[in-house]
Amino acid sequence: MFYVRLVFVNIRRLMKYTLPLFCLAVLIAGCVCYVSGVHRASEEMLDTVARKYTTVIRAVMYASRPDIDLGQSREMTLGEVQAMAKADGVAAYTGIMNHMCALRVWHINLPADSILQKDREMVNCAANEQVVVFAVKNTEFIPEMTLLAGRHISDANDADGTSRHVLISREMSEIFGVGVGDTFTAAAATSERGDGLFYNGSFCVAGIVESGFAGQNRVHIFVPLETALPYNFDAHHAMDPDTYPVPESLSFRSAGLVLADPDNALAVVSEAAEILNREDFALQANDYEYKKEVYPIRTMMELSDIIGTAVLACAVVFFLLITAQSVRVRAREIAVLRLLACPRTVSYALFLLEKCVLLAGGFAVGSVCGWILARQYTQNASIILGDVGILLAIGGACLLLTALILLCYDLKKPMEVLSDE
Amino acid sequence: MNNESALLSVRHAVYDYRTKAETVHALRDVSLDFHAGMMYAVVGRSGSGKSTLLSMIAGFDRLKAGEILVNGENLSKMDPETYRRKHVGMVFQAYHLIPQLTVSENIRLAMEIAGYVCNDVHSYVNTLLEKVGLDASYAKKRVTxxxxxxxxxxxxxxxxxxxxxxxxxxxxxxxxDDENAEMIVDLLYRMAHEDGKCVIMVTHSLELAQKCDQIYRLAGGKNVAEV
Structure with a gap:
């Protein structure tokens, strides 16, 4: 107990040396906690921005599309989304587009926005979210096909091919004298599908279209394929872009919103539509806005890292310099302890315990100060175990180096030290 | 006095050390006896080996040859720190007190290191202070x-x-100063005669040495005279 009391007595009475050490310990802990807090705050901000812009980018697409009903339809489970992602060999999807084309039914699963993917693992992001799929108001057609009569094949029955409803070209209607609602039988040779298969049997004409393709193939029957039929548009397009041009509708490569709060979807969409009312600028503007918001956060993180590391390094160096100086000045005290037959372990323990107390006290005060400062940026700032681990490592290193300094000063015989004095 | 009854006996002590230029023979076959209850003065010129002898007796270093017997036991076979804690008290020219501590704390530190247990430390320290001519109010004063x-x-x-x-x-x-010097020597003398300590004082002053029971004179690392 006497030795412990002695440590506190030394700390109190040798303020000239102990106060700077205490202040440096405060600075070290303050730096660690502050930088760590700023980091956490920045990550939170980046997360918020990422969420916001994920939403806004998607929302703007929809807000600017008159053909898309912003009414919320069914919710897809995360399992469904992940299954689709897995089937398509991509990491994750941020949205699901249930796009129906007159000729083919596509389930197009779209990769997450590339910019956002860099910042965030969308799988993790999606793990806490629900995917909301918006209903497409009218079936989207390839623009070359303009409906002249009847209707598009947009019902579920049409889409899966069971109703055997088809669209026919204007030319075909004229040549064969077939109108909307008429039934006709197609021979195998006349009903070749895009994928090389043939359809036989009777078909009911659901609508007549003016088709850009009709000029090349005047007798064209547009038959829906089964939903289950896998169709890799990109692969087909890559092989033969003339036959499989990119439909205009696919330039908007998303149909879902990733939202924490699906009920808020419409409000977000409206807000986004107000902010960015020009469709053609929407993506660019959002990308720009996103980067504009992210840049200062990233800069703040990098700056706080650099400054924090520099201050930390300086503080540790100064801590050791002052320790070395205090040990040098107190070399006489060490020698006297040795003269009094104080075991080395006890004399070292006294000095190290003194440093321990200073470091622990300084770290405690510094952590609280750092935490308070970090609270300016985030309400979630907390003194977490990671910070404690870093501080323990720094404190351990300081103590180890203090012991080495002590050892260096203790190499001389005590009588020699006292004679030098 | 009978050598066998000596508390401390230095027998044919030899100690030398090397400097860059030469080998210094600090002690050459020194043999001295010290008894409890007596005060000894070791005198001699600078470099005569007085302080080296004291260092050897304190157990700070080991002799190259010869032996030091403490109560008949060879010092070289004892743990020097344990020996110092149990048997040796030291007083230096520069006092060597720990400056940031109070009088009481300096004394208590020595007691703690020696493992000396005392039920009422406060009274004990006051008694010690009284013994050396200081009143109890000094206990809480910083030594500086x-x-x-x-x-x-x-x-x-x-x-x-x-x-x-x-x-x-x-x-x-x-x-x-002379007055304080005389008081300290008197104090040490009383420690020897009243408390039965074996006091060995190294000094340059023959006048102060005269107050001791016995004087050993060293020259060139040898004991040349006993007075």
Whole structure:
């Protein structure tokens, strides 16, 4: 107990040396906690921005599309989304587009926005979210096909091919004298599908279209394929872009919103539509806005890292310099302890315990100060175990180096030290 | 006096050390006896080996040849720190008190190191202070606020606080005026005669040495005379 009391007595009475050490310990802990807090705050901000812009980018697409009903339809489970992602060999999807084309039914699963993917693992992001799929108001057609009569094949029955409803070209209607609602039988040779298969049997004409393709193939029957039929548009397009041009509708490569709060979807969409009312600028503007918001956060993180590391390094160096100086000045005290037959372990323990107390006290005060400062940026700032681990490592290193300094000063015989004095 | 009854016997002590230029023969076949209850003065010129002899007796270093017997036991076979804690109290010219501590704390530190247990430390410290001529009010004073003479008295109190039977004093009056020097020597003399300590004082002053029971004179590392 006497030795412990002695440590506190030394700390109190040798303020000239102990106060700077205490202040440096405060600075070290303050730096660690502050930088760590700023980091956490920045990550939170980046997360918020990422969420916001994920939403806004998607929302703007929809807000600017008159053909898309912003009414919320069914919710897809995360399992469904992940299954689709897995089937398509991509990491994750941020949205699901249930796009129906007159000729083919596509389930197009779209990769997450590339910019956002860099910042965030969308799988993790999606793990806490629900995917909301918006209903497409009218079936989207390839623009070359303009409906002249009847209707598009947009019902579920049409889409899966069971109703055997088809669209026919204007030319075909004229040549064969077939109108909307008429039934006709197609021979195998006349009903070749895009994928090389043939359809036989009777078909009911659901609508007549003016088709850009009709000029090349005047007798064209547009038959829906089964939903289950896998169709890799990109692969087909890559092989033969003339036959499989990119439909205009696919330039908007998303149909879902990733939202924490699906009920808020419409409000977000409206807000986004107000902010960015020009469709053609929407993506660019959002990308720009996103980067504009992210840049200062990233800069703040990098700056706080650099400054924090520099201050930390300086503080540790100064801590050791002052320790070395205090040990040098107190070399006489060490020698006297040795003269009094104080075991080395006890004399070292006294000095190290003194440093321990200073470091622990300084770290405690510094952590609280750092935490308070970090609270300016985030309400979630907390003194977490990671910070404690870093501080323990720094404190351990300081103590180890203090012991080495002590050892260096203790190499001389005590009588020699006292004679030098 | 009978050599066998000596508390401390130095037998044919030889000690040398090397400097860059030469080998210094600090002690050459020195043989001396020290008894409890007596005060000894070791005198001689600078470099005569007085302080080296004291260092050897204190167990700071080991002899190259010869032996030091403490109560008949060879010092070289004892743990020097344990020996110092149990048997030796030291007083130095520069006092060597720990400056940031109070008088009481300096004394208590020595007691703690020696493992000397005392039920009422406070009273014990006051008794010690009284013994060296300081009143109890000094106990809480920082040693840096005391005069040289007072500091040396505290050093003496610290040296005897552990009930060590050998009291080594290396030029204890070197930094003191004549009056204080005389008081300290008187104090050490009383320690020897009243408390039965074996006091060995290294000094340059023959006048102060005259107050001791016996004087050993060293020259060139040899004991040349016993007075």
């Amino acid at each position: 606020r005391l005069s040289g003479g007072e500091q040396q008295r505290v050093a003496v109190a610290r040296a005897v606080s552990t009930h060590a039977d050998i009291l080594l004093a290396d030029e204890p009056t070197g930094n003191l």
